[in-house]
Amino acid sequence: MQITSETNGDLLEIRVSGRLDNEWAGSLSAAIDEAVRLGSHSVVLDLVGVSYISSAGIGALVRSYKQFQAIRGSFAIGTASPEVTEVIRLTGLTKMLLSEPVHRRGSTTSTHSTMQPSFRVSAQAGMTYESYDVRPGSTLTCETIGDAAALPREAYRAEQCRSIEFPCATMGLGLGAFGRDFGDSANRFGEFLAVGGAAAQQPTGSASKPDFQRQVGDFVPNVQMLYGLKCAGEFPQLIRFERLDDEGRLTLSSLADQFLTLADTDLAAMVFVAESAGLIGATLQRSPTSANEAESSKLSHPEIRRWLSFTPERAFPHTLALVVGVASRGAPSGRAKPLAPLLRPLTPRSELHGHFHAAVFSYRPFKKRKLELNETVAALLENEDLQAVLHLLHDDREITGGGESEFVRGACWVGPIANVSGGSY
Amino acid sequence: MLDIQQIAKTFHAGTPNEVRALRGVDLKIEPGSFVILIGTNGSGKSTLLNAVAGSFLVDTGRLKLNGREITRWPEHRRAQFIGRVFQNPFTGTAPSMTIAENLALAAKRGRTRGLGWALSSSTKNDLRERIRAMGLGLEDRLDNAIGSLSGGQRQSLTLLMAGLLKPDLLLLDEHTAALDPKSADQVIRLTEEFIRRDRLTTLMVTHSMHQAAHLGDRLIMMVRGRVHHDFQGAEKRRLTPENLLARFEEVRRADQLDETAAEMLGRQYV
Numbered sequence: 052m053q054i055t056s057e058t059n060g061d062l063l064e065i066r067v068s069g070r071l072d073n074e075w076a077g078s079l080s081a082a083i084d085e086a087v088r089l090g091s092h093s094v095v096l097d098l099v100g101v102s103y104i105s106s107a108g109i110g111a112l113v114r115s116y117k118q119f120q121a122i123r124g125s126f127a128i129g130t131a132s133p134e135v136t137e138v139i140r141l142t143g144l145t146k147m148l149l150s151e152p153v154h155r156r157g158s159t160t161s162t163h164s165t166m167q168p169s170f171r172v173s174a175q176a177g178m179t180y181e182s183y184d185v186r187p188g189s190t191l192t193c194e195t196i197g198d199a200a201a202l203p204r205e206a207y208r209a210e211q212c213r214s215i216e217f218p219c220a221t222m223g224l225g226l227g228a229f230g231r232d233f234g235d236s237a238n239r240f241g242e243f244l245a246v247g248g249a250a251a252q253q254p255t256g257s258a259s260k261p262d263f264q265r266q267v268g269d270f271v272p273n274v275q276m277l278y279g280l281k282c283a284g285e286f287p288q289l290i291r292f293e294r295l296d297d298e299g300r301l302t303l304s305s306l307a308d309q310f311l312t313l314a315d316t317d318l319a320a321m322v323f324v325a326e327s328a329g330l331i332g333a334t335l336q337r338s339p340t341s342a343n344e345a346e347s348s349k350l351s352h353p354e355i356r357r358w359l360s361f362t363p364e365r366a367f368p369h370t371l372a373l374v375v376g377v378a379s380r381g382a383p384s385g386r387a388k389p390l391a392p393l394l395r396p397l398t399p400r401s402e403l404h405g406h407f408h409a410a411v412f413s414y415r416p417f418k419k420r421k422l423e424l425n426e427t428v429a430a431l432l433e434n435e436d437l438q439a440v441l442h443l444l445h446d447d448r449e450i451t452g453g454g455e456s457e458f459v460r461g462a463c464w465v466g467p468i469a470n471v472s473g474g475s476y
Numbered sequence: 477m478l479d480i481q482q483i484a485k486t487f488h489a490g491t492p493n494e495v496r497a498l499r500g501v502d503l504k505i506e507p508g509s510f511v512i513l514i515g516t517n518g519s520g521k522s523t524l525l526n527a528v529a530g531s532f533l534v535d536t537g538r539l540k541l542n543g544r545e546i547t548r549w550p551e552h553r554r555a556q557f558i559g560r561v562f563q564n565p566f567t568g569t570a571p572s573m574t575i576a577e578n579l580a581l582a583a584k585r586g587r588t589r590g591l592g593w594a595l596s597s598s599t600k601n602d603l604r605e606r607i608r609a610m611g612l613g614l615e616d617r618l619d620n621a622i623g624s625l626s627g628g629q630r631q632s633l634t635l636l637m638a639g640l641l642k643p644d645l646l647l648l649d650e651h652t653a654a655l656d657p658k659s660a661d662q663v664i665r666l667t668e669e670f671i672r673r674d675r676l677t678t679l680m681v682t683h684s685m686h687q688a689a690h691l692g693d694r695l696i697m698m699v700r701g702r703v704h705h706d707f708q709g710a711e712k713r714r715l716t717p718e719n720l721l722a723r724f725e726e727v728r729r730a731d732q733l734d735e736t737a738a739e740m741l742g743r744q745y746v
Contacts, residue, residue: 199746202746203742259722333741333745348742350738350741350742350745351738351742352733352734352735352738352739353738355733355738355741355742356730356733359733359741359745360726360729360730360733361729361733361737361741362729363728363729363732363733363737392746393746394746395743395744395746396744406746442745442746444740444741444744444745445744446737446740447740448736448737448740451736451737452740
């Protein structure tokens with residue numbers, strides 16, 4: 052059997068010849084999966100060269116059809132040999148698989164976009180950004196919580212812990228835990244993020260599996276927070292971004308920079324769901340409710356080995372990352388001053404500052420064009436395959452450094468932060 | 477019971493090749509427990525096994541086996557209480573001697589061997605039954621030279637010989653690592669059978685995450701000459717090969733967290 056494919060704009064044509072039996076059905080499925088992974092949302096099959104199709108082959112086609120339904124793409128057989136046409140007729144699948152494909156060559160983009168982007172930019176060679184105004188004019192407010200500066204030297208106590216709710220239309224990140232109160236969470240404080248009515252946390256101590264909470268009915272995610280930030284409000288803008296070739300490098304800092312530019316602001320909250328090309332980050336290993344045994348800082352060598360784990364090289368490639376963060380052009384000052392202890396330069400000597408946490412899920416394709424935030428987050432948690440939550444950072448050491456987290460494509464909700472309050476317990 | 481108290485061993489001390497193979501290992505192993513030892517290369521797991529067997533004497537610390545202090549005993553004296561199977565199937569048996577002769581030697585291990593009949597006919601019949609039970613079809617080949625057997629068959633026989641006298645302690649040093657997957661499975665099946673039947677106190681070194689996760693009732697993970705983690709009871713039963721790999725990944729990451737990384741993290745981590 053032979054499988055060849057040809058891209059034509061948004062449409063991918065896959066040509067198959069030979070026998071489509073159980074021996075080869077897997078190969079076809081793999082080719083189609085790969086096409087979806089690479090961003091195709093419309094596939095047309097040419098089965099003129101297929102002399103025989105077994106139930107396994109039919110099964111592969113139906114599975115692919117459903118997969119494309121799930122991402123609102125289109126999948127159909129364009130042309131087929133008489134043998135294949137007959138089998139598909141007999142199995143009653145004509146309507147599903149053989150009907151006139153919705154998207155023909157040349158008219159692929161018009162039917163499935165419910166909204167045109169307000170503008171489209173090619174920021175640099177090899178990358179594109181499309182921006183959609185979803186709630187024009189909206190801004191967010193931001194509140195900082197707790198004392199981040201105490202981490203290296205102090206043991207956090209009950210009176211420094213706050214119970215914070217994260218309903219829809221809020222987002223947050225920091226160090227926290229799921230539990231009734233401080234005592235209940237004392238051994239588990241670690242990185243968390245919250246967005247779209249959900250929260251995910253990486254526990255420290257004996258448990259290593261990240262945990263999550265989701266807003267259902269009257270239940271609202273609740274985090275016992277040591278420190279961090281919480282933003283409230285709706286995001287005015289949705290930005291789709293994609294790397295077009297290997298030259299384009301979508302690093303965390305380049306994305307943050309571009310999102311600030313597109314949102315036309317110097318301080319913004321941002322949430323993005325993106326296919327990871329490898330993440331660089333760190334996670335806390337032990338709950339900071341105890342101090343370092345030695346008098347030194349928790350973050351000094353060699354003590355740091357017991358407190359932090361980091362990724363010496365890019366980790367979690369080909370996964371889907373849900374990234375929540377705040378970025379600022381220049382160190383936070385003036386009205387943004389309370390954010391200063393929580394933000395760090397995103398690259399050495401750069402004016403760009405930020406704080407980002409990422410939750411990692413197994414890869415799955417996501418929908419084209421306009422996405423809804425709460426729905427997207429809920430869909431991510433549905434499969435319950437949360438792999439990790441980590442604090443993203445830039446391993447900027449010369450030679451040995453792992454560099455920055457990079458992404459392939461994704462969608463970002465971004466909004467200017469109009470008001471910052473905090474510094475209180 | 478095996479009681480290992482704070483043993484340490486440094487090879488080539490005072491030379492550029494100095495290796496601190498064991499850096500203070502404390503371990504109590506209850507009678508009848510089946511303990512798996514894992515660790516990366518150079519973590520000291522095989523050294524620990526050899527220290528117990530007496531291949532060398534430890535620098536500091538004490539070793540007790542069923543109340544007997546064996547710290548200064550030479551290897552051959554410990555052999556009357558300790559059975560061993562090595563990684564190399566060619567170790568542990570005498571290739572030019574027959575299966576029966578090898579078994580006869582094993583039956584007298586640690587005792588004085590005179591010139592009398594090595595095996596009484598009843599012992600020989602008993603051995604034949606045990607070999608038959610292994611299901612390798614060797615029961616009719618008792619007079620063949622061991623050298624004519626495959627690696628898997630030899631390792632199965634070595635295992636039988638090591639466990640023949642129901643030793644106080646059975647040491648298995650990656651005893652399936654040199655075998656093909658099918659033979660390895662077979663030897664592992666026999667290992668489990670023998671250990672369960674005679675409730676042998678066992679210490680087994682392995683590189684296989686699958687074996688480490690699925691065998692034994694306790695698992696010791698060694699890192700740089702120390703016990704890094706001791707999985708027992710429910711924690712051991714819940715272990716999967718993936719969990720173990722994740723643990724090793726943690727260790728690897730900690731190793732990479734040097735001063736420059738600490739400086740970078742100290743600057744950036746909030």
